[in-house]
Amino acid sequence: MALGESRGHGCACKNRKDGPALLPTGMCPACLLKAQAKFVRDEFPGLGENAPLFPGNSGTFPSKIGVISTISALAGQLGKKQKTHSGAPCWGGHAMRRGGAQYLAAAGVDVWRIQALARHSSAAVLAYIEKAHIPTLKSISVEAASGRQQHALTVEVAKLKELICKSLRANETKENIVALRSPENNSARWICTEKAGGKIHTKSKTSPGTALCKWPWAKAERTTHCEDAFGPPNDYRLTCVKCTRAEKNQSDDSSVNSTDDDNPSVGCTE
């Protein structure tokens, strides 16, 4: 094996976790390589990590003649001619490299990927694949069309997502308003109308649904319960003078009302 950058083969058979079994294990490059490496380690334990991946009988690197005659013998077993009419050998030492490149090209694998995998030069890979990639070119229009379709779908899905999010947000806001208007929602200490500029009132603890100034907020159309005395977030409002006075006097609601000259129900309904 030539030295260089390392390349990885992913398992494509049933041994792969959560993956589709695209090949039988007997044809899976990753599993076959693993099995071959194990075979060499078991067969020649003394060679260690420097053992050839495909050693000869004695564990040394095979000779070129040995490789060619192995390929030729395998071809013979497959019923292929081993010699031409003139008696010249049909199979060379690069037959596997050439055959592998042609196999991948005919399967539609990009030429540049085959070149990178097998460390071919660009000239060599084209000579090797001998236009085996040409028949797969007819699918280019299909690939381009499906690519465009995918793009259109992506855009459509994004639009749908935006619409769904919008409607979810709208529903959420509606629910929040309903929850906030409910008189049972007593967690907040202050209350005001939704109208900007409305004053902040302090809720009465003794008579739920009204403010300390007697404003019957539970009957109001749109109110906002406030967790702090400044009013809704980022909307600083004036506080109701009567509510403040009532709180200061620490009196109960009725005594404030009775000592106040103004009609609180008019003064505090905004």
Ligand SMILES: [Zn+2]
């Ligand atoms: Zn595998």
Ligand SMILES: [Zn+2]
């Ligand atoms: Zn008030």
